[in-house]
Amino acid sequence: MKDSLNNMKYIEKNKLVELIKELKKDYILIAPVKLKNFVLFRELKENEEPYLDFLNSRNSPKEFFFPQTENIVEFEGIIDKRVSKLEDIKNKKRIILGMRPCDIKSILILDKLFINEDYVDNYYKRLRDNTLIFGFGCNKPRTTCFCTSFESGPFFKEGSDGFITAIGDKFIIEGITEGGKKLIEKLENADKDMVKAKGEIEKNANDTVPSSVKVEKIPEKLREMFEHPIWEEISERCLGCGVCTYLCPTCHCFDIQDEVINERGRRVKNWDSCMFPIFTLHGSGHQPREFRYQRMRQRIMHKFNYYEENFGVIACCGCGRCITQCPVNIDVREIISSIKNVKLTISNEK
């Protein structure tokens, strides 16, 4: 208990800027920034201040581990020696400040894919190893938040190196890993009242999440539903754009493309989306997923069945971005509940 108290620090909200200035000397600092009327995570520029009074960011911070565009090879002319971009990945350590627990959960989900015993994605791993995450408790979950449905919650701390809780005009910062603790060791210790107040907030936090979906048995049920007519129903209003997949913190499909300009070239990993027809189009013209319903099915199946089958966890963290930003308001919570309501007949059970 004593030890854990020592790891509880605090800082006045208006002092945060100074702390950041200090940290910037040794670290690249990634934090939420206000832009127009939304909030984006990005690398703080010179004199840029973070904006921490936000519900959640428009983009998902996954892009700092799995960038939308990332060089994997650079070359000039034709190469005959090994080329690698790995040495060039900035070795400067990074801090992501203010990441919401749902987004941190998504990184834990992605770890299973990018770092497993079959193959390790070195680019992802390098960024992962070089980054300290300071989670940020959610005092005001949105109506579209349903993180508690996925063994997570507004004060879920797994995956954080440190964890920030906003109380009044202070941030209570808890050191979790050695790296996290070390970073805040110069801050003042939080007193008992603060720790108590923090405990109060955390205690009832899960009840503040307004929305939930029941995912028990969904993976098993989906296995029997591949041929079900529900997919055509669900996908009818889908426009086939990539908003849901690109804003999703757990979507991880990518494309590999080469680009050459004046004899200089690079090979890049780019995000790709299963909602685009070209995603699975064969060179021969053969198209295994020709229709919108097949692509929608792939997205839902991948998250709620395939991923669970391969890695033991559902690839959704309940952040609600796909719901709020879909141009035609396709709501994944609704999809899950309609899957739940499907009564399987014998003909669906192969």
Place this chain on the structure above:
Amino acid sequence: MLKSLLEYLGLEKGRLQLAWLSSAEAERFVKIAKETIELVRKLGPAKKLVKKKFATERHRKTQKNNEK
């Protein structure tokens, strides 16, 4: 309309030139080509809509290697 759009977005006036030309109008072609060259010379090298980031990043590296 394309010319108008590009200029509206801030591309230099005259970077894009259009002309109605028939294959029989050799002299007019030469005249227009010359005028266009003259105009573009005045404008200098294109800086907009040129792949900057990647090309320069590599360029810098090559320069560094050359210095070594």
Place this chain on the structure above:
Amino acid sequence: MNNPYIPIPVKVDRIRFETDDRLIKTFDLVFIDKEDEKTFKYFPGQFAELSILGKGESPIGIASSPTEQGFLKFTVMKVGVVTTALHNFDEGAVMGIRGPLGNWYPIEEMKGKNVVIIGGGFAFTTLRSLLIYMLDKNNRKDYGNITCIYGARSPDLLCYRDELEEWEKRKDMSLYQCIDWKFGSKGPIEEAAATGWQPINLKEPKNTKIKPGIKKFTAFVPQLVSAVKPTAKDAYAIVCGPPIMIKFTIPVLTELGFPPERIFNSLENRMKCGIGKCGRCNIGPKYVCKDGPVFSLKELENLPKEY
């Protein structure tokens, strides 16, 4: 740290046209760094990403067998950006390769058993690898009878024709070839017969009596399988070809008594990473690149029909 995205440099050692339509070429690649050759351990049925910097990568089955030393063989049809660039290469060109990727044919499990190899068109590549592997003098004793049934649209579209001729003469395997001229524009069955391709009873292929010594026919592959009637007893069937051929061959094999766990297919899907990360080649929860490309019929029966 080993990086699975970085290609291994190789040199194009030898190029030859495989078919008369000049769309299919076979490339022999040699490793520039001999150390790489030692670490590149593969089995028949696996594939590799052929990597041309500036153009991209293309997943291609390895046509050589690990028993053949010193080179890797790939037979490539010219379809997209990468394969076109590859076709434009001269001998001596330098390129990259990533692999070996995917799983392989059940060479251990098949030991002591009879093997029926069924292939169509240029998808014969990894089957060649398997055949060479089993026919290798160190391995041949491990397997029972080897039957190979191979078809293409016309004689000039059969791959590895020199080797086919050799295999035809071998006593320790039987090779049956077929073409479907009758159905194409090339000409009537009689003309085919004059060049050595014998007709079979196409309506009732089962009732065809194959005379000993006759090994070339005008038929579709499934019909020829039906006519040849390879025994299912202690036998494995390995099928690789265009989807339509697989579709009609499977029922024939089932009728002959092959159980689903002894029928193996090699599939293909659009791929990019080849290591089960980029997320496009999946059939249900299985990735063709990592969990395949070789699947038993039994496995496929448990997967969604989305390929």
Place this chain on the structure above:
Amino acid sequence: MEKIEKKIREIAGKLLKDEKVKLVIGFENGTLPMKARPTFIKIQENVEKLVWNSLCENNLAVYIPFYRQLMDKGDKIGVIAKGCDARSLVLHFQENVAKREQIVIIAIPCDGMLDRRKIEKEVFPNEITELSENGDTIVIKGKEFEKTFKKTDFLCDDCNTCTHRKPVLYDELVESSTKESEKSGDYGKIKEFESKEQDKRWKLFTDEVSRCIRCYACRNACPSCYCKECFVDCTNPQWIGTTIDEKTDLELFQIIRTFHTAGRCVNCGSCTRACPMDIDISLLVNKLSIDAKRLFDYETGLDIEGKPVLNKYSEDDSNEGFFE
């Protein structure tokens, strides 16, 4: 508003009952407080789902290309159409996406749709949990606030400048008291942008576009963008690069996509509303519409017999921008 809703349900119900159409595309309430969303009614009982309010922002003509097979079988589709939807449908008829007789247009003169983002801005960073409409006013509620606004202050830019709120073509008309917009055709935003210096314009444009994440929501939400293979997806030849760190490719994507809608854009604003990064795409597309009007006195989707302006040639066409 309720009257309109009732009438829509009546018409849609009758069309389905008489088997005049296989399907009616309209709007239903969404799961978000500020969203009505497209719905697809196939049986008469479901017409009760249909709603009409100031949140029906999508251009429903965008779905027509998905139903080509259905229409080829001889089935017809009913579409609830605002002014912009109807003009998009006319474009589809002009370009043979559908035949006139395959679509039953249920037209509703529109008062303009609300711009979610403008309203959100008023209460940022708080979340709006409820929105209600009452004539000319809207009331929004959140956890700790309640505010009342005048509707006309929060319309989408494109609805303000809309030139044809009343559908130009229809089979069924739902009467309403709609008046054409006072700012009709008055593209103040564009004029303001135009008056800036060249380099300033370029900077504004490139800054805006630099946020693009290439999700292609603008393209897919656009009823005029229905090419089977989009130029950004072509690999042989590859017209444009695929990355997002090479900003030139983002700029090119927006410029070329915009230009592909030249003389074909109805300024419905779907692209702008669909963008998850709040890129002001109407800054580009509006300019083209202004030019189409200025140079050729042309507006998209008015004349079913006509052709998109860049598809026809006349000797007295404007030669602006060409060498003399």
